[in-house]
Amino acid sequence: MGTYTYRPLYGGAFYDPEPAGGLVDRVTLYSTPERSGIPAATVGPAVRAAPGRYVFTLPDLPDGRYWTTVTFTPSQGTPPATDRTAYVDLPLDSGLVASPESVADELGLPLPLTAAQRTALQNAVRKAQADVTSYLGRPLVPRATTLRAVTPRWTDALEDPASWPLPDPDDITEVAAYRPLGDGTYDVDFLIGLNGATEEPIVRYVTAHAAESERQRPGGVVADGRRVSSVSAEGQSISYETSPAAGQPGSLPAIDTLSGLRRLVYRPLSGPPRAPWPYSSTRGRR
Known part of the structure; x- marks a missing residue:
């Protein structure tokens, strides 16, 4: 099982149906992009987790890509809309910020993937993800915590972390879900930390670098990952394209494009700063 988060689009903008009397009714999953034939699963209705964010709980299905059709009613009295x-x-x-299928798209591999291809691409994603974790100095998967039977500071913005008596975690905080207990208190689930799977720059970096590392790996999932630019008439010689230079269209994203997501740590001074030797009363190290 897993939770699929859906953000309704209506009229060319993100939309929140429930306050207008609408409903995110169901999601249907198909195993082909044509979205035809017998569906793999149909689930609904969705649960509103936050303004404009609705969550479906999916059943256990084989690993792979499924094309969705989401049906929702934008507001009371309006006809249902369908998102394909x-x-x-x-x-x-799974803890991975990019799926093996997204890396396969970069490589031009047809779907569905074999078990061996899936394992190889998952390993490539883990390696690229480890590079990002090292650069940012923080994990890309948030940690979950729950407050039990707490009273909100105010009730008109329960999706706001500031509404709850959560000790300052000194990090990104998101209300994942809240459940009323009937006596004015709630159980509240929080996600604390950077959620790399929701940060498009991180997803793009990990996907692109996982694909490129697998393309260059001897014996990788692609027969010959190098890009061919020309072949002689007799087939005696082959020329390969060079990768675009950094900053050019089509080049791999540089890791310093993620610098805005690095966590800054401030350490308070435990005492007044010490004067440098020889003006300090403490003898300096030789």
């Missing part, structure tokens, strides 16, 4: 623009790669909640 999305897909979901299973399994969800």
Whole structure:
């Protein structure tokens, strides 16, 4: 099982149906992009987790890509709308910020993947993800915590972390879900830390670098990952393209494009700064 988060689009903008009397009714998953034939699963209705964010709990399905059709009612009295623009790669909640299928798209590999291809691409994603973790100095998967039977500071913005008596975690905080207990208190689930899977620059970097590392790996999932630019008439020689230079269109994203997501740590001074030797009363190290 896994949770699929859906953000409704209506009229060319993100939309929140429930306050207007609408409903995110169901999601249907198909195993082909044509979205025809017998569906793999149909689930609904969705649960509103936050303004404009609705969550479906999906059943256990084989790993792979599924193309979705989401039906929702924008507001009370309006006809249902259908969104056929999305897909979901299973399994969800795996700790990887990019799926093997997304890397396969970069490499031009046809879907579905074999078990061996899936394992190889997962390993490539883990390596690229480890590079990002090292650069940012923080994990890309948030940690979950729950407050039990707490009273909100105010009730008109329960999706706001500031509404709850959560000790300052000194990091990104998101309300994942809240459940009323009937006596004015709630159980509240929080995600604390950077959620790399929701940060498009991180997803793009990991996907692109995982694909390139697999393309260059001897014996990788692509027969010959190098890009051919020309072949002689007799087939005696082959010329290969060079990768675009950094900053050119089509080049790999540089890791310093993620610098805005680095965590800054401030350490308070435990005492007044010490004067440098020989003006300090403490003898300096020789």
